Amino acid sequence: MSDLAARLRALPSFPDDMPELDPGAAPEDPAELLLSWLEDAIAAGVRQPHAMTFQTLGADGGPVGRTLILKDLDQRGLHVSTHRTSRKGEQLAADPRAAMTFFWRESGRQVQIGGTVHALEEETSRADWLARPTSDGRPNPDWQVYALQPERYEFLQARHDRRHRRLGYRREGGSWTHAEVTTPAG
Numbered sequence: 001m002s003d004l005a006a007r008l009r010a011l012p013s014f015p016d017d018m019p020e021l022d023p024g025a026a027p028e029d030p031a032e033l034l035l036s037w038l039e040d041a042i043a044a045g046v047r048q049p050h051a052m053t054f055q056t057l058g059a060d061g062g063p064v065g066r067t068l069i070l071k072d073l074d075q076r077g078l079h080v081s082t083h084r085t086s087r088k089g090e091q092l093a094a095d096p097r098a099a100m101t102f103f104w105r106e107s108g109r110q111v112q113i114g115g116t117v118h119a120l121e122e123e124t125s126r127a128d129w130l131a132r133p134t135s136d137g138r139p140n141p142d143w144q145v146y147a148l149q150p151e152r153y154e155f156l157q158a159r160h161d162r163r164h165r166r167l168g169y170r171r172e173g174g175s176w177t178h179a180e181v182t183t184p185a186g
């Protein structure tokens with residue numbers, strides 16, 4: 001084992017106290033569970049609890065990830081905002097499939113969300129741009145709010161014995177089904 005590998009292995013991992021995930025008590029709507037975990041992270045004082053890895057597909061079909069901020073969540077989906085002419089903006093125009101991965105290390109929680117992104121109307125993008133702390137009051141026509149309409153969610157609650165509990169949701173037509181995920185995990 002290299003020195004780096006040994007040092008990485010010795011790093012502390014999960015916090016001492018972690019919540020439990022009870023799949024039997026899961027809400028029908030995964031957005032409800034996402035919001036409740038986000039609220040827990042906000043209440044715990046976690047820095048940037050609304051930051052997540054946002055994955056798109058590049059022109060060669062390969063995955064591309066970067067950190068983005070969740071701006072809102074409503075019936076249109078999970079909102080993010082960026083420049084339409086950015087790499088991710090171009091990638092979304094070519095292929096609207098995308099994924100988000102939230103990780104709250106203070107509670108050992110992860111949420112993966114996959115679906116299709118669509119651009120929201122101009123008024124939403126304009127309001128978001130003008131609300132940025134660096135706004136000089138002038139609109140930016142390149143700024144775009146996108147909404148990810150989720151098709152699948154997977155919630156993970158880590159455990160010290162590494163038997164992490166995972167709950168998967170899938171959208172079928174207009175409603176959601178959920179089940180515990182039992183494939184091997186960390």
Ligand SMILES: Cc1cc2nc3c(=O)[nH]c(=O)nc-3n(C[C@H](O)[C@H](O)[C@H](O)COP(=O)(O)O)c2cc1C
Nearest residue numbers: 048051066067068069070081082083086087088089
């Ligand atoms: C914590 C954090 C939050 C970020 N939030 C955003 C964001 O909400 N929108 C955005 O366009 N870029 C955001 N960025 C920058 C992106 O990660 C990325 O570098 C940039 O958008 C260019 O990505 P692209 O070349 O893949 O289009 C954030 C970076 C960090 C570290």
